[in-house]
Amino acid sequence: MDFDTLVHQPTRLQLFAYLYRHGESSFSEIVDELDMTEGNLASHMNKLEDADCVAVEKQFVDGSPQTTYRLTDHGREKFEEHVGQLEALIESLEE
Template sequence: MEFDKLVHQPTRLRIFAHLYANGEASFTALTEELEITEGNLASHIERMEDADCVAVDKEFVDRKPRTTYRLTERGEELFEDHIDTLEALIDDLKTDDS
């Protein structure tokens, strides 16, 4: 049983979980809700984008730039696989205790 390091990293795991649960989020919302710095978020999002796990949408709203993020199909699959791996680990531990 092996974890995907892209998803398993704690900050990225929180980003994956937030986007999976909420569908999409703005850059500002992610920094505020996850309580991480802009630079930290930007570096993790870049890594996720390079792995084709997150889609980035940039637009102007009332003449101000707004960037939103959502998981791609691949990102959703990786996150779901990660959850499956965690559940299998828990099941194995329960079996070992019997």
């Protein structure tokens, strides 16, 4: 079974799952909720954005910059495919 390393990498898998569950989330929410450093989050989000898995919106809120992320349709599909592969693996172990 070949896992997609973009999704399967532990930190990115956590990001996919978080955004899948929560929809749109701000940079600071993700840093706090997943206990990540800002640099680590930025690095992983750049990879996901380059792969067309997350959409990024930058705006100013009360004079401060705010970046929000959400999974694209492509990102949702990749995550769902990965979950399906994990479920198939579990089922194969039960046989």
